[in-house]
Amino acid sequence: MNQEKKEKKPTEVTIQRDGPIKIKGIFRFRDSSGKITEGEQELFLCRCGGSSNKPWCDGTHKKNGVPN
Amino acid sequence: MDKTDRKYTNGEITVFWKPKLCIHATTCYRELIDVFNPRKRPWVNMEGATTEEIIRVVKLCPTQALSFEYNKDHHEEELANAEVVAPEIDAEVRVMENGPLILKGNFRIFDTNGTELRHMKMVSLCRCGTSNDLPYCDGSHRKTGFTGK
Numbered sequence: 001m002n003q004e005k006k007e008k009k010p011t012e013v014t015i016q017r018d019g020p021i022k023i024k025g026i027f028r029f030r031d032s033s034g035k036i037t038e039g040e041q042e043l044f045l046c047r048c049g050g051s052s053n054k055p056w057c058d059g060t061h062k063k064n065g066v067p068n
Numbered sequence: 069m070d071k072t073d074r075k076y077t078n079g080e081i082t083v084f085w086k087p088k089l090c091i092h093a094t095t096c097y098r099e100l101i102d103v104f105n106p107r108k109r110p111w112v113n114m115e116g117a118t119t120e121e122i123i124r125v126v127k128l129c130p131t132q133a134l135s136f137e138y139n140k141d142h143h144e145e146e147l148a149n150a151e152v153v154a155p156e157i158d159a160e161v162r163v164m165e166n167g168p169l170i171l172k173g174n175f176r177i178f179d180t181n182g183t184e185l186r187h188m189k190m191v192s193l194c195r196c197g198t199s200n201d202l203p204y205c206d207g208s209h210r211k212t213g214f215t216g217k
Contacts, residue, residue: 010174011159013193015203017180021169021193028157032165032217037093038157039130045169046216049197054216055163067202068180 017068020044020057031055078114081136083126085112089133096134099125104134166215168192168205179203 011025023029024042032055044057048066051058074085096104102116104125114122126134159173170192171177177185185203192205196214199206 008156008158008174010176011161013171013175013177015177015179015193021203023161025159026157027159027161027173030160030162032163035091037091037130039095040128041093041095041130043161045163045195047193047195047197047203049195049212049214049216051216055169055195066197 015047015068018066019061021047074110074112076110076112076114077139078119078122079139080119081123081138083112083114083122084135084137086133086135089131091131091133093130095128095130096125099128163195163217164192165217167209168195177203 008026011023011027014022014024016022022042022044026040028036028038029041029043030036045055046053046057046060048061048064050060050064052060070086070088072087074087076083076085097106100117100121103113103122105111105113123136126136129135159171159175162170162172164170170190172190175187175191177187177191179185180203193203194201194205194208195216196209196212198208198212198214200208
């Protein structure tokens with residue numbers, strides 16, 4: 001029944017072409033103020049340096065471009 | 069128990085809500101708006117979904133502001149299921165102020181071509197967009213004066 005312990009899948013980090021860094025899985029996220037969110041989550045983080053809502057992507061890369 | 073704490077039951081299980089622990093991660097209502105609706109009072113409607121579905125979403129709460137217990141008269145089988153462990157955390161993402169993203173632990177990383185990158189247990193990824201070694205951080209953010217929370 002529930003005897004088998006489920007293998008946890010590794011958290012997946014995808015550097016999206018012309019877009020942000022996507023992180024999906026079960027992990028701990030610590031922001032620059034030290035605040036932690038833990039558990040299953042999917043995040044899109046700015047990697048173009050231009051977001052007005054860092055660390056989150058706000059779509060600014062579409063205007064500024066982002067190196068691949 | 070804090071006096072702001074609340075509980076809600078559907079007869080089978082009781083869901084506990086500790087507002088002081090809530091960081092408004094929005095997981096519960098994005099997953100199950102028929103049960104967890106912050107615009108309604110009471111904001112938890114235990115009739116909005118099956119017990120299994122409610123349990124699934126309660127377990128996703130990142131801070132355990134939401135928790136649940138099976139009600140006493142419930143079958144033993146389900147009590148056993150209540151012990152399904154919280155998923156083990158084996159990976160950490162850390163945002164450095166004015167700097168990169170630090171990844172530690174069990175990750176798979178894919179580049180913009182979808183190719184999986186081999187990596188060490190700890191990796192730092194560029195957030196400023198000016199690294200000469202993308203997707204990794206090469207310290208360029210210090211030269212370019214990158215700022216970012």
